[in-house]
Amino acid sequence: MRFARSRRVLLPLIAALTFGAGSLPTAPDAASAASSLPFDDISASYAKDDITALAAKGIVGGTGERLYEPGKPVTRAEFAAVLIRLFGLEETNNAIASFRDAKPSDWFYGAVQAASNLELVAGTSATAFQPKASITREQAAVILARGLGLSANGTSAVRFPDVGSISDYAKASVQAASQAGLLKGDGNGNFRPTAILTRAEIAVVFHRILQTADWESRFGATASAMPQLGWQYQQTLAEYKASISRSSVNTLVPRVFFLDSASAITDNTDSALLSWANTSGKQVWGMFGNRFDADRTHAMLSSQANRQKIVSQAAALVVKHGMDGLNLDFENVYGEDRDSMTLFVEELAAALHKSGAVLSVNVSPDLGTDWTEAFQYEAIGESADYVVLMAYDEHWGGSPVAGSVSSLPWLKSGLNTLLREVPAEKTIVALPLYTRDWTIEPAVSSTELEIGEQNELIRSLASASKAWDSSVGQYVFAYAKGQTTHRIWTEESRSLTAKVRESLKLGAAGFAYWYISADSADVWPSIRNAIKYESFGFD
Template sequence: MINGRKKLTYKRILKLVLSGVVLLGSVTSYNTNAAQAASATQQFQDISNSYARVAIMNLVNKGIAAGTTDRTFEPKKAVTRAEFATFAVRVLGLKPVKNNLNPYQDTSSNAWYYGNISAMTNLNIMEGKGQGIFQPNANITREEAATLLVRMLKQQVGSTGLLPYTYADAFLISSWAKPYVQAVYQLGLMRGSDGYFRPHDQVTREEAAVMLDAILQNKAWSEQLQTPDQLGIQLGWQYDSTTAEFKQQVQQSEVNTLVPRWFFLNSSMQVTDHTDSTLLTWARSTGREVWPLLGNRSNPTLTHQMLSSATNRANVISQVVAYVKKYDLHGINVDFENVQPADREGLTSFVTSLATSLHAVGAVISVDVSPNLGTDWTAAFDYARLGAVSDYMVLMGYEEHWNGDPIAGSVASLPWVEQGLETMLTDVVRSKVILALPLYTRDWSSRNPATSSWDITLGEQGMRAKAQGSVRQWNASLAQYVIGYSSSGIPRYIWAEDSRSLTAKVRMSTARNIAGLAYWYMGGETSDVWNAISNANRFESYVF
């Protein structure tokens, strides 16, 4: 047992060596892990005298950190911005995201750290050093580390009035960093030594280890980090793909609810059946539900013929229910578009009766609707009444600017989607709302946007963005890149949908605790978006 004088000296030394890093929990709590410290000493020859040896081994055992070689950790070596981003991704239990659209000009998409930097950028945890510049190999400073720790833990920042009384060098802290330094001090994760914070000093590997391990040693925080993902409904529409292609698309995604385009109205008031039993068998074997689409092919005349007649409505409902029973379907996705305002009551009656009939056979009903902008396009949809009788309302959060629009612009900017969702939630309970996101965008002509513009996949978007002479800039207010390039001498523009823009929309919607997300359409995406969506769902679920 240490006597009083030696104990005091040890604390002073520890305080100085930590250089502003404070452990969460007492020093003795780390001493109880002596076995781990011994193991760390055996693995790495250069950490036996490090105050951080237990923290280092904790992170190594969890796969968060690794040595610089098999036998060395180099605890005094400075940590780069890329390395800290990598540590942060692993502590938060996130996935690397190799964004198809590279956020930074000075970061190679082939670099080992690219996926981690992109993941942190998508979530607004880590920022560049200016438009398109990240400086991945620059050493991270203490004020930058403070900012990252606070953002990782989703902590609010506020007043900085106490900083001048806390640190003699408070005037050296960058203005943007002051709220974070104040917050990280209050969290107990970083504090200065001898009244100094030293904001521009580099963070060493052992300092970083203690900072990050302190997060894991906090029981409330670590419990959050260990919770399994709760994605809710993840609905994917099949479009222009074979069953084999659709299955492959679903396997690469987070989708757990399939919507193949199987049932459509025809002029004889018959519901055509394009069911593929092999997809049903596969979905059941993989634990996924199938809610085939019942569509009107955007034909207002045909739709009026059905909705305006009680006999026709009943006939269609009986056919749909027969298919549900025949194929043992989990549900039906009603996709009636371009419905006339005069058919508002007929549509409500149809959905009400169909819901009753589907519930009687154990199936659910979801109804696709556009954002309510008070126009004729959505006048036929009584959102409150449809939401009351259906199991789910799927808000198609796209077509802010549509094919044929005389004005070029975003397919789904964040403010527009957010407004549409907020409006929906005034009529429909959040547990019934599914937000559909676009896995496509539009290539716009600056000269003739209405007639010389077309839809493109995210893969096609990426090829244009990487073409010689193209330019790209992040628009923070829209939460999208705007890409510009020239074709045949005519400037063209793309308001991009990618991992970064989709992350913003997923976080916005997940924060509102809705039932889930949907994607139009499967196969339009690039593979990176699924890790981005998973990260957004997971990070937004944390309540630190």
């Protein structure tokens, strides 16, 4: 089965969070729904219809039993929560908090983190969000312009008499939001940039957004089902099933086929996994690896007879087990085998296609080294259905220099290079669910950490310093242990969100995850949010 690029509609919006300070929202109960209005204190409000419409969709809630308090100021946290609900996104309980004043125990934590991951909101400083501070009209304009991809049109600029009181950072956003009809001037034409938004005003603004057909249809739609691969590694079937069930993975990649000799393949397929995948609606692309054995791989590739035997066996195994495809993972291949490797991929793809099976080929970023010399990316892209870019190991275990496993600029560079030779619709980006704990002094060395292990280590480091490094798109933790100095370039919800978004902007057709058991639970809603938000098509 191939992955179509159609759009499917309407996902339910997630439940509303409170506008009351520090407590959960109260949605109208059955009795309230039966009454003419959802709240008792909005009948005289100019925003009555807007509040009613948004309450019906679960985008706003009350502050108490049948109370909305339309004149009450809106906090920065509440604004972020409403924005997330408007977009139909999930809250994300990040293992690493973006701000020191937004804690996991706070009702707004998941909403603020989700908005922060997507860069819809920013802090008032590098470490503070001020979630309980009232939001001003110019601050709201900045968030709306950023979230909706609005830009000011200079030919139809709105002239506010009080333009001089608008902060420089907000002027373009105020223009864009006013031109879009979301935030307007008062009776005197003034914008009132530092005035506080009320709960009535926010209902009017967000209802205006929903009354724009294009925006409403984008929020209600979800991205098409793209391939999302999860490699099985050092897990039992039960463990793998549990990991898959909490993830966004729709394509299982068990590591089952290996080059046993120049003319034979070992088969470790678990029929129970195939049965579970079938009942769960998951595809299975069995991984076929060469165990990094360059000599054995050369003996197979350089012999036409051996190559044909392996192609026939691989295709037959896929048919035998009723798999949907094959994931080819040949690494450490001699550069002299470049032509025969290309021919092997072509022959394997042709054999698999006869039974309707898919071929995906794993490749490393082309850095012009002998590690990738055997891979003709363009030719492989012509034959295979998908090319999987393994966008990790920028700094590997034996690296003489400490650094990120996968920094955002490095990933973008590798993907851009690949896209010059492979069509975007055939490109899958493989993301790391691991990082490294680096010893910087007295000598450089490192220990691999799964994301879950990383999070546990960080929680235990009371004296560690943390800073978001926008140049790499990651938090960097620094700590001392005895006489050694350590650094961790983290992988977590925020960094992975950035990688997913940038990959989609460049046209990636899907994602893969190495490896599926190394995750933490907050990663998956963050990835789903990134995919859905990018499907809106905002620039």
